[in-house]
Amino acid sequence: MKNKVLMGLAAIAMVAFLSSCGKVPQAQIDATNAAITAAQTAEAAVYVPAEFAAVQDSMKVIMADIEVQKSKLFKKFGPAALKLDATLAAANKVAADAAAKKVEVKKEVETLMTEIKTVIEENTALMKKAPKGKEGAAALEAFKADMVTIEATVAEAQGLYDKGTYMDALNKVKAAKEKAVGINTDLKAAIAKVKGATPAKKK
Amino acid sequence: MRNIWRNGLIFTAVVVSIPLILLLLIRFTPKPPIVEMDYAREILSMAEKNKADIYSKRLYTAGKIYYDSAMIAWRRENMRFLYLRDYEKVLMYAELSAKTANQAGDNSVSSASNLKIKLKEKIDNLHDLESQINGQFTTYPLTSEIRNRISKGKMLLSEAEIAYKNGLYLQANRKITDAEYLLTASYDNATENLKNYFKSYSIWKNWVDKTINESKKNRDYSIIIDKFSRKCYIYHDGIKKYEFEAELGKNWVGDKRVSGDMATPEGMYKITKKFDSNKTKYYKALLLDYPNDEDKEKFKSEIARGTLPAYAKIGGLIEIHGNGGKGIDWTEGCIALTDNEMDKVFKIAKVGMPVTIVGSMVDLQYVENR
DSSP states (O other), X not given: OHHHHXXXXXXXXXXXXXXXXXXXXXXHHXXXXXXXXXXXXXXXXXXXXXXXXXXXXXXXXXXXXHHHHHHSSSOOOHHHHHHHHHHHHHHHHHHHHHHHHHHHHHHHHHHHHHHHHHHHHHHHHHHHHSOOSXXXXXXXXXXXXXXXXXXXXXXXXXXXXXXXXXXXXXXXXXXXXXXHHHHXXXXXXXXXXXXXXXXXXXX | OHHHHHHHXXXXXXXXXXXXXXXXXXHTSOOOOHHHHHHHHHHHHHHHHTTHHHHTHHHHHHHHHHHHHHHHHHHHHXXXXXXXXXXXXXXXXXXXXXXXXXXXXXXXXXXXXXXXXXXXXXXXXXXHHHHHHHHHSSSSOOOHHHHHHHHHHXXXXXXXXXXXXXXXXXXXXXXXHHHHHHHHHHHHHHHHHHHHHGGGHHHHHHHHHHHHHHHHHHTSEEEXXXXXXXXXXXXXXXXXXXXXXXXXXXXXXXXXXXXTSOOXXXXXXEEEEEEOGGGOSSSXXXXXXXXXXXXXXXXXXXXXXXXXXXXXXXXXXXXXXXXXXXXXXXXXXXXXXXXXXXXXXXXXXXXXXXXXXXXXXXXHHHHHHO
8 A cells, every 4th residue: 555655646747747847947037138238338340230130030040949848748957048048158159249349430431530530631732732723613612612521521430430320420530531532543643634734934 | 335336437528528618618619800800910910111111101000000990899709708809890900901001002113113123214304414414504604503403403302312222211202302393493494594594596607607707708816705615716818717715794694784784795896906015914916896886775775774873884995915824704794715826816816806706606406516
């Protein structure tokens, strides 16, 4: 009789053990979600969009896995917990990568800002030396208008930089530099052309 | 012995019944829509990769909401007793999510591709317009407002190109729309301005023909000033002998209307006086008979019509003089040549010599196509 009772208890214990093997790794879920939020705050979607999307995707897969396990009679959260650990690490890396990329873009903007200011100064000096022939005068008027726009664009880029939106600032300053360099080339070519020509004899 | 057999039988029954019970428990557990949820998630992820969140935002958001709803419904069902779970809603949301995300993905690919083609076309067209503006208005004094708008338009076009190269088509589209507005409006404005300027072309042509014919008839010199091309032409015996660069009044577009308007007049004039170096501050000068009778008539009718105030005064002292070569239009309405060129003109000029000043010697079509 004693044996029968023991066997019965053993069977019940086994069923109970098998059916409740593992709990939802809530702490890891919370930690991973927090890491993803931190990555989002670090503007991962702007600076490392593909990596950030991959992390978000992994989290979705894990959450679905957890629900799959919850749907089962015998739950097994071990693999999900392992995946959560990996995703947490990945989210932290994405946040770090985003921060690094942001610093990189910031430096690029700073470099371009310095470069464009030099080009603007050079262009201002070149304009004084530029030929003022019939077409030169009108072209100079157009260059002057372009220079005003370039300076306004640089100011806009500076505003974006001050706000911390470095990617937008980068695109603006790139366009401004392209234009400024174009004017610089045109002015240098015009001056060289005049230098090459025989000067007019004046009384 | 009998006990051993009985105990063995009971043990076997228990051992066999436990997996059997478990098997039956598993068999009758409602099946969660794992495959459907996986499929929905994959489609959603693919749609995001195809930038549906940008190019088919509405559908993509709907797909995402359906997926989240499926997850919520799944979680809710999982909280219920195992055998009472019903995954029908989860399945429905998963299917809706997959369907919508699929549509979003397809839409996004097609929208992005169409937009890319459209943007390329617009960028090319705007570059053509930019070249046209540069070509047609190189020598034309556009207002600073128009010049600034053109510059802003060109800058936006550059920004749009950078965004286009980076695959940011929506951003590129916004910038192109602004660039297109600025460049097109400026071009239309400048063209309208130019058309107005050329309205008197038939009259100018008539004056030029008369002046050249007169030079031919008298076998003498005549001077023609082409304001648009900033040229001073010297004709002899109906044939062009010299061509000089000329500088005009600061506000040279259009005919002179009133004293102080800084405009260079248009008309058929004659030299009335020659001023040597000691009689002018502009090296040497040839005074014209501006205002002539026609100018006086026009001025009077403007006063009568009220388009000029009653106290307005007609201008005068229009000359062809030296001190030119500055490269800009700087006079108060006179025509300036370099001192070197002024010497040549001064040498051949005599009182009574015709000087015809026209807006242009070529028509607008020629200007537009050159």
